[in-house]
């Protein structure tokens with residue numbers, strides 16, 4: 240299918256979710272950075288919860304870099320893989336020193352420990368930077384093969400590469416998160432609510448259902 244068609248076909252989805260804030264309940268880029276690291280393999284709801292007391296005590300990178308791993312560890316005990324994530328966060332705070340040094344481009348973001356392409360793309364989108372890729376999280380990995388945009392892969396980077404090849408640059412910033420919201424709310428792992436889906440007429444899964 241041509242570039243132009245996908246842009247047009249996916250427009251109702253982008254319209255539905257455009258500009259909607261990520262479910263991580265952050266108030267600034269510092270908080271978002273810490274939360275995306277913590278949220279790997281864990282739920283956004285848990286991270287929203289456990290970071291409330293943490294951010295009260297540690298309001299910026301400087302406050303973390305002036306503390307110690309022992310001091311911050313107790314706040315993260317309910318987070319999956321917390322020992323490693325705690326070290327990453329502490330080292331990152333030591334490296335960047337202040338919130339003003341948080342990178343605003345993909346290359347520098349993925350250089351930080353604990354930040355992969357997905358997290359970097361989330362940070363770029365949420366902070367209104369120029370898109371350099373497409374957000375591919377677990378929801379997107381499930382949704383886009385159903386639509387027929389990519390084959391089924393478990394590797395998000397592989398899916399992102401294929402999406403980048405197929406989708407026009409103008410929609411990169413919004414489409415990843417729009418797929419993710421679609422997956423969270425409508426295109427669930429079992430019994431997707433296809434009748435409520437704004438792009439069902441362009442979806443292979445839906446077409447096969449109705450054959």
Ligand code: SF4
Nearest residue numbers: 426433436439442445
């Ligand atoms: S039509 Fe159904 S399977 Fe296809 S993207 Fe929408 S909800 Fe998912």
